[in-house]
Amino acid sequence: MSNNKIGWNDKSLKEMLDESESLFKDTGRYFGIEKLSLKEEDPFRYERAYASLRGALVSARETALHVAASPIVKEIGELCFGLYTPEGDSLVVSTGILVHIHTMSEAMKFMIKNNYEEDPTINHGDIFLNNDPECGNVHTTDVQTIIPIFWEGELIGWAGGVTHQIDIGGISPGHTLVSCVQRFDDGVYYTCLKIGSNDKIWNDHMQTAKRSVRTPMYWELDEKCRLSGDLMIRDAVLDFIEREGVDYYKKFVREAIEEGRQIMQLRVKERLIPGRYRAASFMDLPFKDEAWQPIAKVNRISNQPLEIIVREDGSIYLSFDGASKWGHNVANCMKGAMEGGQWVLLTQILIYRDKVNDGAYLAVETNYPPGTWCNPGDPYLSYQAPWGNLIPAYTGMMKCISYGLFSRGFREEVVPGYSFTGDAIQGGGIYSAGPLKGERWSLSTFEISGQGLGASAVRDGLNHGYAMWNPEADLGDVETWDLFQGGVVYLARRIKPNTPGHGKFRGGANYAGVAFIANSKQIDFFGAREGMVFHGCGGMHGGYPQATGYRLYAKNTNLKDIFQQQKPYPISDDDPSDGDFEKLIEGEITRKHNALIYPIMLDNYDLIYFPMGGGPGYGDPLERDPESVNQDLNDGYYTEDIVSNVYGVVAQFDDEKEEWNIDQEATKKRRDDILNERKQKSVPFEEFWNRERKKITDDGLSEQVKTMYFESLNLSENWAKEFREFWDFPDDFLKEVD
Ligand code: MN
Helix, strand or coil: CCCCCCCHHHCCHHHHHHHHHHHHHHHCCHHHCCCCHHHHHCHHHHHHHHHHHHHHHHHHHHHHHHHCCCHHHHHHCCEEEEEECCCCCEEEECCCCHHHHHHHHHHHHHHHHCCCHHHHHCCCCCEEEECCHHHCCCCCCEEEEEEEEEECCEEEEEEEEEEECCCCCCCCCCCCCCCCCEHHHCCCCCCCEEEEECCEECHHHHHHHHHCCCCHHHHHHHHHHHHHHHHHHHHHHHHHHHHHCHHHHHHHHHHHHHHHHHHHHHHHHHHCCCEEEEECCEEEEECCCCCCCHHHCCEEEEECCEEEEECCCCCEEEECCCCCECCCCCCCCCHHHHHHHHHHHHHHHCCCCCCCCCHHHHCEEEECCCCECCCCCCCCECCCCCHHHHHHHCHHHHHHHHHHHHHHCCHHHCCCCECCCCCCCEEEEEECCCCCCCCEEEEECCHHHCECECCCCCCCCCCCCEECCECCCCCCCHHHHHHHCCCEEEEEEEEECCCCCCCCECCCCEEEEEEEECCECCEEEEECCCCCCCCECCCECCCCCCCCCCEEEEECCCHHHHHHCCCCCCCCCCCHHHCHHHHHCCCEEEEECCCCEEEEEECCCCEEEEECCCCCCECCHHHCCHHHHHHHHHHCCCCHHHHHHHCCCCEEEECCCCEEEECHHHHHHHHHHHHHHHHHHCCCHHHHHHHHHHHHHCCCCCHHHHHHHHHHHHHCHHHHHHHHHHHCCCCCCCCCCC
16 A cells, blocks of 8 residues: 555546546446356355344344434434445445435445545545535434544455434524524534544534534434444444455445336336326425515415436436425425435335345436426525425435336325325424423424325225334334423324325325423424325325324413312314314414414413324225225224215214114215215316416415516426416416526
8 A cells, every 4th residue: 555545446426426437438338247157156145145234233223223313213213324435335224214325325425526635635444424414414414424444554445323313403403403594504514524533523523513413412322323323333343354255345346236226127128117107296385474585485385396207228317397486494405415305216026125225216316306306406495394395305315116006006006105204393492490400302203104095906004103204103102202291291282184185996094193382492493294285296096195283282271270279171172163272271372274383482371272284185986986985984994974075985973882884875975076076076177177277377376476486487497388388378478587
């Protein structure tokens, strides 16, 4: 190593990365590998090698989160680990929030491209920290610890771990903020910073870092958790090389990624039909009345059109051509966020079995159009909650792929979407009484990871059990959230009726929580979810989208008296038009028809109510088995009026047995009536087209819808051309004039 280059065969990392990229560009194969020779020569050794590394990563994650981690990480596993090649391509992953595997890859490539090898230098025992969305991260709250792995002076790979923090500093307490409008509101930024050497985190870094967040103890625990996992992975890799030899390792890592790419292509060929698939999805960003900052006071709807082209060779092209412009809000996405979202869904719906690595990333060509919410090109905007756009947007990918799966006959694999893991309750405060008086607490409840999943073409969707970013979703125990959200105490967590999207197979159902403020004064409180538009691209083949979100909070209540007099308090809002909150408490009750709450101040005995989302449905609800509908009534998933109006099922409640029973005769008649009603109300397509077109020409669209179309028409020539052709408008219709 006379020239101090740390790559293989006296090369620099930059030279290795250049070689990798040009070989891929020229051949379409990872490192131009023609033949999986290790696999062919000795498949057992090859598979054992992969399994042993995979096992090491899974066990590193399980151990690290129990060694040291914040409750959010420990309870529902908000962390993951990956092993990477010297060029920063992921080879093998742990379980957990896999959305962050490819993001760390981008961070490593950033270090290589920015010549970290010479300055600040990369040595055995060094520790790097990154949470900058411009270098591959999703948002500042996801913090990455990356270490190099050396063998006899050569960099043999990288280990990386990510945890999602309870707090990252920023404009308000919380973990996914809603009130940022620029980078400087997003919390502390670490741009691939060296923070340690000789396997030890530097004291000056830890002193600074702990002062940069509102939860220093959890920060320190999580830093130790990520580093300990990384070190366990490094040990496992060095053991592997002792056992199998360094030459085998070097060849193996490249073959396994090329195999990952090939598996993805084979799976696409097997499961999808070549062609062009499209889906439409929208998200409301109603900041006009809520935002404090003048520049942010605007109501917007994001257009999130998604197109997937499945090619005959099994490769995929994915494009958000036609997307709306970026905004002065938290929901802008950098490349890392987009690629993370894309990768984590592909690993769940197409390549969920074997060799899950960056091969899947390499098999997909993407288009995130510049100037849109998915590629703003301005690092000074806020990127604190890119989830606000990417979660609804990627339902489109699930739907497109579902059309392909259905066409090939994989009906049980169909999933038309999922609910939004929007942050139900967030914020923080300081205890004003009790043994922890004066201590700061943070409200970062992660029960949001239990959302409703969409129905498949053969069964109902999963109830309260899905998060798109973590294939191992778990809503956690209330007691754990109570541990660190001190001043916000649960009163109830119950099934919320009418959340699932209707269909022959209904979407997953969900629940709602009631909490009140205790032993704290003047707490910051906020939340976010869709509310004015349906989340994602709705149901499939006649299925409905799930219910939209809303929020309720009550201030200056008489809850203290209610407790003292042991009177009933609200534990649900089953029928919002005849609400228990209004009936049981006195106070100022606010019902919000959207679910965005910019930070407000709450005090002791104030109440909050936060329903989670169901999943979209599949098929015509009139085809749903009446017995299943009856079960839904008995489970509290639907109410009688909805069941009668949507499913055409008539049921009576047996007061003695306390259960619902179907009236078969009345049900048959009701279903016939609904079918007749549909026939009477239907119009020919031309009539519908004319009516909708008139809304555009006669100024029948709301300001935010007009702005949305205007942005899409002016950001994409292709999208504009198709829009104008479909509606029969002239070429300059709604064209920006300088
Ligand atoms: Mn995160």
